[in-house]
Amino acid sequence: MLKLIKLEWKKNNIxxxxxxxxxxxxxxxxFIFALAYFGIxxxxxxxxxxxxxxxxxxxxxxxxxxxxSFLIFTSVMLASFIVTAYxxxxxNLMFSYPIKRQKILVSQMLAVWIFNFIALVLTKxxxxxxxxxxxxxxxxxxxxxxxxxSLSFYVQLILKSVVIVSMSxxxxxxxxxxxxxxxxxxxxxxxxxxxxANIGDFTMKNNLVFPVILTLVSLVFAVLxxxxxxxxxxx
Numbered sequence: 635m636l637k638l639i640k641l642e643w644k645k646n647n648i649x650x651x652x653x654x655x656x657x658x659x660x661x662x663x664x665f666i667f668a669l670a671y672f673g674i675x676x677x678x679x680x681x682x683x684x685x686x687x688x689x690x691x692x693x694x695x696x697x698x699x700x701x702x703s704f705l706i707f708t709s710v711m712l713a714s715f716i717v718t719a720y721x722x723x724x725x726n727l728m729f730s731y732p733i734k735r736q737k738i739l740v741s742q743m744l745a746v747w748i749f750n751f752i753a754l755v756l757t758k759x760x761x762x763x764x765x766x767x768x769x770x771x772x773x774x775x776x777x778x779x780x781x782x783x784s785l786s787f788y789v790q791l792i793l794k795s796v797v798i799v800s801m802s803x804x805x806x807x808x809x810x811x812x813x814x815x816x817x818x819x820x821x822x823x824x825x826x827x828x829x830x831a832n833i834g835d836f837t838m839k840n841n842l843v844f845p846v847i848l849t850l851v852s853l854v855f856a857v858l859x860x861x862x863x864x865x866x867x868x869x
Contacts, residue, residue: 638733638741639748646715651749658703659757666696666761670774692776696761700754701798702826708750708802709822713815715742716806721813739860743806747799754795762791797845801825803856810859 670692716739719725762782769778781787804825809818829848 635737635741635744638738639745642715642742642745643749646745648749651711655707655749655753655757658707659753659760662699662703662757663761663764666692666699667764667768669695670765670776671768671772691779692765692774693762693780695776696758696765697794700758700761701794701829704750704754704757705798705801705805705826706819706822707753708746708799709805709809709818711746711750712743712802712806713809713818715746717809717813717815717818720810721815736860743803743856743859746802750802751795751799754799755792758791758795794845797849797852800849800852800856801829803852803859807855807859 716725719742762780765774765778766780766782768774802822805818805821808821809815811817829844
């Protein structure tokens with residue numbers, strides 16, 4: 635399986651995705667830093683941050699923007715690795731190998747999942763670290779509600795990253811069902827609205843049970859995406 639994953643990275647030129655992930659991480663870091671220390675989110679009349687309910691702390695903004703960005707980024711990669719491969723008929727060649735179709739699809743999904751999980755974790759650590767470093771020289775507009783010296787901080791960071799990256803499997807299933815790369819990416823936007831948006835004071839993102847349910851649902855969709863691979867006709 636590891637050899638197949640490495641083959642997928644090589645076949646899809648993983649270097650360009652590394653470059654894009656680094657650029658994305660840098661832009662997110664600059665944006666969050668400006669949000670915290672340059673007052674770009676401050677109300678011009680009151681001088682205090684104009685934040686939606688539940689987003690008054692800096693960690694909320696970090697989790698929101700990194701989750702949105704990498705859910706879309708992961709869905710784009712899945713669309714490129716899998717859905718586009720079906721549409722361009724390059725999957726025909728892959729399925730001609732003496733390897734089960736399901737194993738090939740799983741390797742493609744894992745190649746994308748592993749890459750984006752690592753990228754998301756590193757991006758979050760970078761942003762939290764930059765915000766913490768800035769607090770030694772400037773005053774943040776948002777309260778710093780995290781402790782990077784705590785083990786629980788990293789446990790929560792990893793668990794939240796698992797949930798976000800796994801959600802992209804739902805978008806993949808929709809893209810495969812509709813035979814469309816665009817549907818995969820659009821689905822990721824809809825998932826963001828479902829999981830991150832506020833309706834008044836109500837939001838699902840602060841519900842402790844919701845991430846667990848969402849992860850289980852994502853795994854179900856991942857299984858469904860490969861379940862009939864051995865008998866399903868190519869696009």
